[in-house]
Amino acid sequence: MSRARETEQAARRRDVRLRWLLCAPALVVLLLAASGPLLIVVTYSLLTPGNFGGVVWQFSLEGWFRVFFSRDIFDDTVGFAGAHLDIFWRSIRLALITTLITAILGFPTAWFIATRPPATRPIWLFLVTIPFWTNLVIRTFAIQEVIRNEGLINNLLRWAGIISSPIQMLYTDFAILVGMAYVFLPLMVLPLFASMEKLDFRLVEAGYDLYANRLRVLWHVILPLVKPGFIAGSILVFIPAIGAYVTPRILGGGRNLMLGNLIELQFGQGRNWPLGAALALTLLVIVVAALIFYVRTAMRDSGGQRG
C-alpha cells in the first residue's frame, strides 16, 4: 500500500520535473528576449547620459525628470516639457484615429468577405494579405509617391482643372493617418472577419423578425456579437500605431514627430540615452494602461465573456 503511494508520488515528481524541462527552452527565450532587454532599458533610464551617447554608470533621475519637465537654460526655472507632452498627445490621438479609421473601413470589408460563399472566402482573405508581401518602407514610399505635391493625386486634380496649385498632403498628420490606416487595415480586417464568420445569421433574421430594421439589427445584434473581433483588431492596430516609427518618419517629414521618432532622436542626435529609455518606458506604460482600460470597458458592456 505505502509502496504503491511512494511509486505514485515518484511518478508525479518525475512528471513535474519533465514538464519544467520541456518548458525550459520557451522560458529561457522569454527571460532573455523579453525581460532582459526591458531590464536594460529600466537600468539605462536611471543612469547619466555620456557625452557622445551611451551612459555613464552613475545613478540619476534626470532622464525621467526630462520626460515631463524642462529646465530653462538661462534662469534654471522648471516648466512642463510641452514639446514632449504634445508628442504624447499626438501619438495617442493619431493612434486612436487610425484605430477608428481601420474599424470603419475594416467592418464593411470583413463583412463582404464573411458573406461570400465559403469556397471563395480564402481568395478574398488572400487578397487582403497581399500588402504584407512588400516591405513596409517601400509601401510607405509608394504612398508618398501618390500624395506628394507632384504626385498622382495632385497631378490628376490639376489635369482635371479642379485645383490650380497642389494641395499639401505630404508631411501632415493627414499623410501619417493615410499611411498608418493603409498599413494596419489588414490587422483589423482579419480578427473582424474571424468573429463575423462565427456569427449566426439566424440571429440577424431573428432581429428583422422582431421589428428591427437594417440599421437597428446592425446596432443591436451584429455589432455586439462581433465585438470580440473589434477588441482584438483595435489592440492589434492601436499598439503598433502608437509606437509607429517608419510611417511618421517618411510621411510626416521631420516636423510631425510621434513617440517612436522622439525616442529614436534621443538615441541618435540627442545623445541622451537615459531620456530615450525613460520615454520608451513611458510609451509602454501608456500602452498597458490603455489596454487595461479598453478591455475592461469593452468586457463590462458585453458581459457574456466573463459570465
Add this chain to the structure above:
Amino acid sequence: MPEQPEADAIQIRSVSKVFGSGDEQVKALDAVSVAIRQNEFFTLLGPSGCGKTTLLRLIAGFDFPSDGEILLYGQDIAPLPPYKRPVNTVFQSYALFPHMTVGENIGFGLKMLGRPRAEVEARVAAMLKLVKMEPLRNRKTSQISGGQQQRVALARALAPQPKVLLLDEPLSALDYKLRKEMQIELKRLQAETGITFIFVTHDQEEALTMSDRIAVMSSGSILQVGTSREIYDHPAERFVADFIGETNFLDGEIAGAANGRADVRLGSGAVVSASLPKGFEPGRKVTIVVRPEHAEVVAGDAAQGAALRGVLENAVYFGTDTHYHIRIDGSGIFTVRQQNSRRTAVAHAVGDAVGVAIEPDSAQVLKD
C-alpha cells in the same frame, strides 16, 4: 382585425418560389394556394425538402415569392420586409440573442416597436409568467437548458402580440419527454393567446396530435388540407397515405358507386366498401388504402368469408398491441395492428392460414 370566427388570417394565392437561376433553378414551391383561418393551429407537414420551411419563410418575409400573393387579413404583405410584418417566428434553433438576458430577449421586439419602457417591462413580466420562467429573467440565454430556451423563444415571439405566429420545427431539438410536454404547452399557449399558429414539422405524430388542420406537402405542392382525422382516415393521395401512419394498399375495381361510397372488388373476388372521391366511374381500376388497425386477423371458418386470405408470416408483440404481417395469396404483405386485450386472447401462430377482415366504412379510394 375582423372578428368573424371564420376569417382567413393568411391567404396564400398561387405562390411560387424559384431558387437559383439558369440551369440550376430549383422550384421550391409550385403555385401553392391555401387559406389559414384566424385562431387556427395550422400545420405544414411533409418530408425535408418539400417546401414547408420555404413557405414559412415567405410568410415571415425572409424570402420573397417569385410569383403569387400572400394576404394577411386581406392585405398583400409579400413585398414587405420582415420588420414591417405583424408576424413573428419561433426558430428551429431558437436563435436567442446570446448577448442579452432572458428578459431583454423577450422585450426586444417591443423595444424595436418603440413601446414605452413601462409597457415593455409589464409585457415581459406577463410573458415570463405565461411560459413559467419568472425566476430566470436576468439569466443569460447560455445559462439555461434547451427546454427553457424553447420557452424563451416562444415568449419572445409572442410578446409583440403578432397576428400570426410561425413555428419552424421548434420541438425537433428537444428530447422525447420534453417534446411531449411542449406539445401540450404549445396548445395551451395558443388557446390562451388566441393567436393563429402556423407550425412546420416533419413529424406526423406531432402534426396529428396538435393541429386543427394539416396541409400535407410534397415536392413544392400542397397535396391535401384537412383535419387530423380527415388526413388520416381519408388520405386523398398515395403520398399522403404513405407518409402519415402505416398503410396497406390494395388494388381493385369499382363495382358500384353511389353517394360518395363505392363497392370495390378486390383481386380475391371479395367486395369492400370504401369512401370515394368525386369523378370515378364503375369499372375503373383503383387503389384503396386500409389502415392496419382497421383490419382484423381471423382464423378458421371466419377466414373463408374474409376479404383477404393468406399466410401469417410474422407477428411482432408491442405490448399494447401486436402487428401481424400476412402474405396475401397472389399479392404482397398486409399489416394488421390488433390491440392486446384479454378478450381476444386467440394467438395466431406463424405459418397459419388466416383471413383478414376489413372493418366496414374504413377503406378509402385514392385519387390517383
